[in-house]
Amino acid sequence: MKFIIQRDQLIASVQDVMKAISSRTVIPILTGMKVEAKHHGITLTGSDSDISIESYIPAEEDGNVNVEQIEEGSIVLQAKYFPDIVKKLPEKTVEITADENLKVTIRSGNAEFNLNGQDAEEYPQLPKLQTDDSFEIPTDLLKSMIKQTVFAVSTMETRPILTGVNMKLADHKLSFTATDSHRLASREIPVPNANTEFPNIVVPGKSLNELNKILADSEEKVEISVTNNQILFRTRHLNFLSRLLDGNYPETSRLIPDQSKTVIYAKTKELLGSIDRASLLAKEERNNVVRLSAQGESLVEITSNSPEVGTVAEDLTVSSIEGEELKISFSSKYMMEALRAIDYEEVKIEFTGAMRPFIIRPANEDPILQLILPVRTY
Structure with a gap:
């Protein structure tokens, strides 16, 4: 694997993906970041098995070249060191190569780092969600819905279901509700073009907080898909996957x-x-x-x-x-x-x-x- 990439682009993607990586995970390889090079671009992946984030850097976009000299391949890098190395490199471009012995070389200007990588084959496959049942809303609207509700989730693990935000899509209306049993926050928006419904899913508050930090304030659409135990938020360069909380959310309307x-x-x-x-x-x-x-x-x-x-x-x-x-x-x-x-x-x-x-x-x-x-x- 080999590619030369714009350092600023790489830093932005690395920072997004790091939000899903935890040093406390029980699966050792998940303390690393997966880097995958294809001819059309580079994908970085981080996961702590609750949240998974994929960030995509296209080789070329709007006439700008982000990545060049790509030789396809993939590797898992130590997330403890890789982000700090990238941040402190001297030049605007970074060359990353990995050989068949999983040795990784990171070069920029006169600086050269050699890291030990891990085999990307051992990295868990992210579940691929079927996107037939998806709908779209503007990113800035999703961010405001999160901001107006997520602060009211419970921080106590005694009732785990209350640590999440209840999402409902019915009759072309999307609603978010959060409560810690002392207060409640809710917001509803019309989604006229949604061809799907889901009655009652609960997204961990922690996942929505991280998603909110990563999403840019733009009117670009974010696509949302739900399966029985996962939810996927997808923009042009980002896949954000979160598990859902098990259990029934209390009926809050009677409050x-x-x-x-x-x-x-x-x-x-x-x-x-x-x-x-x-x-x-x-x-x-x-x-x-x-x-x-x-x-x-x-x-x-x-x-x-x-x-x-x-x-x-x-x-x-x-x-x-x-x-x-x-x-x-x-x-x-x-x-x-x-x-x-x-x-x-x-x-x-x-x-x-x-x-x-x-x-x-x-x-x-x-x-x-x-x-x-x-x-x-x-």
């Missing part, structure tokens, strides 16, 4: 109240700032509890007190308050994460009483929903 007694419309940034300040003194408490009381037609008071530390109170003028007066306590961390995820100028918050879950949505009724359970304070 969402259908009527409200108090509705507040507020500017997201102002509310976020006020809760952020109140949380400064709530750090000692286990839940960082902040209290909100709504009086009159536009005045909200945000307070927090820690007996050992002190108290904070702030009056905030909001756009409007409709319905009953209200006093409610909640986790400032959950509230701040929900407001940041919504990412709209104005939010609508619907309460059904001091001990009932409340809902935060964008004021323009865009189908993003955040639900938080209040905290009982005495």
Whole structure:
């Protein structure tokens, strides 16, 4: 195997693939990165058996030559050393060769590294997903759906199913839902051209976080395919494969109240700032509890007190308050994460009483929903 490649292209691909490689894997060869050279381009692969990432560098694209002098072949390189070597090479191009004894030479300018490789035949074959049942959505839209939901997954392994995001595709609508049983985040988008449906799959939150880091913010489409235990996200240069979590996701729709007694419309940034300040003194408490009381037609008071530390109170003028007066306590961390995820100028918050879950949505009724359970304070 031999090829000469643009170093910047190689670095970008290596960094993507490294997100799937773990030093803690039980299969020793998976601590390495597979490099495969074909005449049309180079494919790098990394996997920890939960996530697998393939990054493809075409030999030529849009008139630019990325890879030349390709002699076909494949090798597995030690991921512990290879990325750092590539990053620190002196020139813009890198020549990589591997001989039949699995000895790898990496040259750039006057620098030359010799590494011991491993036989690519021993690298596990990635499952090839049938892509008949696939659909496409713009990459930037997928990224925003992940950002608006994945933070609410559970970090506790006691209920493994809650460490994932529930994906549903039905009636040409795609929805993401995440909950850790104290809060819930969901987002729905129309997918008019989807010819397939899947009722209920759960993608590990960790997989979606990694996918979100790798995907570029572009309107280019990402193709999504699902089989019984895997999901594949595919763009022009990337295959991202993740296992799915086993089990049934709880029915979350019944958690969402259908009527409200108090509705507040507020500017997201102002509310976020006020809760952020109140949380400064709530750090000692286990839940960082902040209290909100709504009086009159536009005045909200945000307070927090820690007996050992002190108290904070702030009056905030909001756009409007409709319905009953209200006093409610909640986790400032959950509230701040929900407001940041919504990412709209104005939010609508619907309460059904001091001990009932409340809902935060964008004021323009865009189908993003955040639900938080209040905290009982005495």
